[in-house]
Amino acid sequence: MPRYGGLIALAALAIAAAVYGLREGANTHLNMAVPRDTAIPTKPIAGETTPAPRPAAVPRGKGFDFYVLSLSWSPTYCGSEEGRGNRQQCGGTADYGLIVHGLWPQNETGYPEFCSSGGQERVPDSLGRSLFDIMPGMGLIGHEWRKHGTCSGLSQQDYFQVTRMAYERINIPAALKTGKSSTRLGTEQIESILVAANPDLGKRGIAVTCDGGKLDEIRICLTKDLTFRDCLEVDRNACRLKSVDLPPID
Structure with missing residues (x-):
């Protein structure tokens, strides 16, 4: 067993x-x-799409009601006595049409200027030169920061970031880009072609200014979030001429 x-x-x-x-x-x-x-x-799930990237947030300014984006017709400035001495904007091979004169904090009545920001007043070359495609000159950039940027409640970096974002918000029509020969346009016509190119923009949110019968600036009003808005005081200060000359872009 x-x-x-x-x-x-x-x-x-x-x-x-x-x-x-x-x-x-x-x-x-x-x-x-x-x-x-x-x-x-x-x-992948049928019909599923990749979400579109969110647009960059606009740095939020404070201490004012809205912005005025001032676009200057560079050939008019370069034909002036002051402009002829500006080699950065008016010399060299660059041919500028509409450039950014400035982004101005504005109130419903009046505007602040030369505010005490508590920071540095000089704009570093590295920051300024990054703007030369839309603001061609350190003198202009420095002046705009001291007079207007210091009243925005923003740092230098953020203020000029918003300036570029505001410029890129505007669709500039071909008639204001390719002026290789002198032309004359009605002030109402300039507003109309801008409104046609920017459907959310209204004529009470634009002011065309002139200097000696020539196009000087186009001023466009924007909220702090860079949406178009009306601005009656700015509009009232527009050029009184029915038409203006646009000197050619050399």
């Missing part, structure tokens, strides 16, 4: 080993099929 008992024990061990081997083989097979560290690909 002890001999049979030993045989039975050996048989039981053999069966247990066989069962264990089957289990390990199954686990190995599963691990080879789908490694634990490998992500299982999934099919």
Whole structure:
């Protein structure tokens, strides 16, 4: 009987080993099929789209009611006595049409200027030169910061970021981009072509100014979030001439 008992024990061990081997083989097979560290690909859901990137937030100014973006017709300035001495804007090979004169904090009545910002007044060259495509000159950039930027409640970096964002908010029509020959346009016509190119812009939110019968500036009113708005006081100070000359872009 002890001999049979030993045989039975050996048989039981053999069966247990066989069962264990089957289990390990199954686990190995599963691990080879789908490694634990490998992500299982999934099919895109029908109709699913990638969300569009959010537009950059506009740094929020304070201490005023709205902005006036002043766009200057560079050939008029460069034909003046002051402009002829400005080699950055009026010399070299760059041909400027409408450039940014400034972004001005404005109140419903009047405007602040030359505020005490508590920060540095000089604009670093590295910051100023990054704006030369729209504000060609360190003198202009420095003056605009001291007179207007210091009243925006923004740092220098944020103020000029908003200035660029405001400029890029405007769709400038071809008639005001490619003036290679002198032309004459009605002041109402200039407003109309800007409104046509910027459907949310109304004529009471634009002021065309003139200097000696020539186009001087186009001033466009914007909220602190850079949406178009009316500005009656600014509009009332527009040029009284029915038409103005646009000197050519050299």
